Amino acid sequence: MVKAKVFIYNKEYEGLPKEGDLILKEEDLPPIEDGEFLAKAVYLSVEPFMRSSASVVPLGSVLIAFQIAKILESKNPDFPVDRYVVGFFGCRTYTVANGKGSMGFLAAHLIPDLEDVPLSYFLGILGTPGNTAYFGFLEVCQPKKGETVVVSGAAGSIGCIVGQIAKIKGCKVIGIAGSDEKGKWLMDELGFDDFINYKTHDLDEVLTQIAPNGVDCYFDNVGGKTTAILIKHMSDGGRISVCGTMSTYNEKDGKSFPTSLPLFCFVSKQIKMEGFLVYKWIDRFPESVQQNLRWIQEGKLKYRETVTEGFENMFQAFLGMLQGKNFGKAIVKI
Amino acid sequence: MVKAKVFIYNKEYEGLPKEGDLILKEEDLPPIEDGEFLAKAVYLSVEPFMRSSASVVPLGSVLIAFQIAKILESKNPDFPVDRYVVGFFGCRTYTVANGKGSMGFLAAHLIPDLEDVPLSYFLGILGTPGNTAYFGFLEVCQPKKGETVVVSGAAGSIGCIVGQIAKIKGCKVIGIAGSDEKGKWLMDELGFDDFINYKTHDLDEVLTQIAPNGVDCYFDNVGGKTTAILIKHMSDGGRISVCGTMSTYNEKDGKSFPTSLPLFCFVSKQIKMEGFLVYKWIDRFPESVQQNLRWIQEGKLKYRETVTEGFENMFQAFLGMLQGKNFGKAIVKI
Numbered sequence: 001m002v003k004a005k006v007f008i009y010n011k012e013y014e015g016l017p018k019e020g021d022l023i024l025k026e027e028d029l030p031p032i033e034d035g036e037f038l039a040k041a042v043y044l045s046v047e048p049f050m051r052s053s054a055s056v057v058p059l060g061s062v063l064i065a066f067q068i069a070k071i072l073e074s075k076n077p078d079f080p081v082d083r084y085v086v087g088f089f090g091c092r093t094y095t096v097a098n099g100k101g102s103m104g105f106l107a108a109h110l111i112p113d114l115e116d117v118p119l120s121y122f123l124g125i126l127g128t129p130g131n132t133a134y135f136g137f138l139e140v141c142q143p144k145k146g147e148t149v150v151v152s153g154a155a156g157s158i159g160c161i162v163g164q165i166a167k168i169k170g171c172k173v174i175g176i177a178g179s180d181e182k183g184k185w186l187m188d189e190l191g192f193d194d195f196i197n198y199k200t201h202d203l204d205e206v207l208t209q210i211a212p213n214g215v216d217c218y219f220d221n222v223g224g225k226t227t228a229i230l231i232k233h234m235s236d237g238g239r240i241s242v243c244g245t246m247s248t249y250n251e252k253d254g255k256s257f258p259t260s261l262p263l264f265c266f267v268s269k270q271i272k273m274e275g276f277l278v279y280k281w282i283d284r285f286p287e288s289v290q291q292n293l294r295w296i297q298e299g300k301l302k303y304r305e306t307v308t309e310g311f312e313n314m315f316q317a318f319l320g321m322l323q324g325k326n327f328g329k330a331i332v333k334i
Numbered sequence: 335m336v337k338a339k340v341f342i343y344n345k346e347y348e349g350l351p352k353e354g355d356l357i358l359k360e361e362d363l364p365p366i367e368d369g370e371f372l373a374k375a376v377y378l379s380v381e382p383f384m385r386s387s388a389s390v391v392p393l394g395s396v397l398i399a400f401q402i403a404k405i406l407e408s409k410n411p412d413f414p415v416d417r418y419v420v421g422f423f424g425c426r427t428y429t430v431a432n433g434k435g436s437m438g439f440l441a442a443h444l445i446p447d448l449e450d451v452p453l454s455y456f457l458g459i460l461g462t463p464g465n466t467a468y469f470g471f472l473e474v475c476q477p478k479k480g481e482t483v484v485v486s487g488a489a490g491s492i493g494c495i496v497g498q499i500a501k502i503k504g505c506k507v508i509g510i511a512g513s514d515e516k517g518k519w520l521m522d523e524l525g526f527d528d529f530i531n532y533k534t535h536d537l538d539e540v541l542t543q544i545a546p547n548g549v550d551c552y553f554d555n556v557g558g559k560t561t562a563i564l565i566k567h568m569s570d571g572g573r574i575s576v577c578g579t580m581s582t583y584n585e586k587d588g589k590s591f592p593t594s595l596p597l598f599c600f601v602s603k604q605i606k607m608e609g610f611l612v613y614k615w616i617d618r619f620p621e622s623v624q625q626n627l628r629w630i631q632e633g634k635l636k637y638r639e640t641v642t643e644g645f646e647n648m649f650q651a652f653l654g655m656l657q658g659k660n661f662g663k664a665i666v667k668i
Binding site: 052223224227228232242243244245248256257258259260261262263264265266267268269270271272273274275276277280 | 386557558561562566576577578579582590591592593594595596597598599600601602603604605606607608609610611614
């Protein structure tokens with residue numbers, strides 16, 4: 001019998017998650033039946049939505065997460081042994097699955113064999129974050145060459161891709177993040193035009209200086225005060241894509257957490273603001289995966305991962321990501 | 335020499351405008367030159383933007399306003415004597431103009447001779463408010479048959495048209511306004527399906543009851559708390575058209591007045607919110623005027639005006655409109 005280690009959502013988060021909020025347990029897995037397969041986790045994805053979705057996950061269930069897993073046994077011809085899958089299996093070391101979707105998320109899917117791309121990229125730039133950056137920016141913001149684009153959470157798994165896609169599209173790109181080290185990475189390695197450390201600088205003042213003609217597109221990962229300041233700086237006809245509101249996830253009642261926005265600016269500047277869930281474009285995912293892959297192969301899209309070793313250290317990786325410690329995509333290597 | 339009476343913007347508004355904020359003066363008009371005409375005001379339009387645009391109008395200038403005027407003398411073949419024009423002439427009894435635009439607003443234009451439609455409608459349902467309702471609702475909200483539409487400021491000059499267009503398009507329409515008398519008019523005469531008096535009822539509670547499946551389109555004339563509550567009630571993929579934020583115009587620093595909104599709802603419900611200025615669709619105004627006229631002639635679009643008699647009483651009409659005393663379009667008959 002296979003024993004799986006699992007992280008259970010044990011206690012409702014108050015603010016930043018604490019050690020006891022998740023507990024590590026062992027679970028006996030049943031033998032696989034027809035249509036099922038057994039897979040062993042190789043990488044776990046650590047993402048903001050694991051915190052923001054807490055209220056829809058019942059206490060006592062396995063913490064939600066995407067993972068890459070290797071198929072060890074199979075009674076499902078679509079999922080052959082030794083292949084790797086991306087699955088929404090949760091934080092667990094072994095999984096018995098049938099490859100169908102759950103909780104409205106993607107069904108598990110096989111990872112193609114690509115020699116020049118690391119396997120773990122399928123949790124990031126070739127997975128949900130990559131699809132999110134591609135559609136959430138291009139479809140919602142409709143950027144035009146020469147426009148000024150601001151990305152918050154710019155050094156995160158999605159933000160760093162958005163900024164690079166904006167550069168590919170000929171925009172001037174300004175990243176907002178919380179350390180100068182991140183800023184250096186964004187500018188020196190990823191080609192961002194400018195960077196604002198929101199912890200040490202006055203965002204309002206700096207934007208006045210470096211975006212004097214206003215911001216045409218704002219890709220919002222953080223919400224809160226940052227959004228309010230950006231609205232003031234949007235140009236006429238500016239577009240805001242709301243991907244997440246990371247700055248409010250640890251607030252009590254984060255889902256309805258009120259953010260003070262200058263609403264009249266929406267009228268006077270004809271601003272459009274649109275929130276999205278990436279599954280809106282699920283039928284077009286092959287397009288984003290193919291395009292992001294091509295840009296990687298052409299050297300136009302760079303990627304970085306912050307890797308935590310060991311399943312048991314998942315909580316630390318989760319906490320670190322919520323505190324903004326990661327550069328690029330946070331993952332756990334099992 | 336023609337003497338014109340004019341209302342001068344004399345003192346910066348603090349909160350609701352007060353008597354002394356505007357002063358009535360007399361002005362000598364010069365004789366008309368080539369390309370000019372002299373016109374006598376017949377109707378003045380009284381609109382919320384006259385308050386909200388205060389900060390861009392210098393003290394000492396004539397209070398901005400649209401008016402309908404009769405051409406008395408002309409040295410411009412495009413503006414013949416005895417015809418009526420709509421012009422952005424300001425609050426004045428006589429005007430010397432050349433028919434060109436000013437302050438980014440429409441140039442003056444001749445009113446067509448239509449026997450079955452009152453002249454004053456060209457300040458309302460066949461003018462800016464009509465164009466605003468038509469494009470601001472149809473283009474931004476993209477309503478579909480069977481959807482639930484909420485309109486705030488529903489008994490105002492724009493809101494009452496939006497609601498009726500939504501009915502024409504097969505939507506369920508809920509109006510929000512500040513008196514039961516207005517509600518009765520909206521439901522009994524204009525065909526709204528439901529009505530909420532925000533002064534006597536809890537908007538949040540009532541919406542839960544009468545829009546249990548959520549609001550698909552919200553046409554926002556008021557901003558503030560109403561917008562925050564509506565965002566909570568939007569359905570997945572809901573669209574918000576921000577036409578104005580009337581509830582904040584009399585606040586200090588009304589243009590950047592902060593409104594607390596549950597920003598995360600934009601993500602989780604994939605909400606789109608877009609503000610607009612109707613001049614965005616200026617090239618398509620003939621379409622909205624023609625369509626609104628056709629609907630009036632077919633009896634599908636009803637209209638009402640709150641008429642104040644006498645140029646001198648313009649201030650009272652302006653104040654009354656800001657206090658929500660008007661049903662439909664507020665105008666002053668000279």
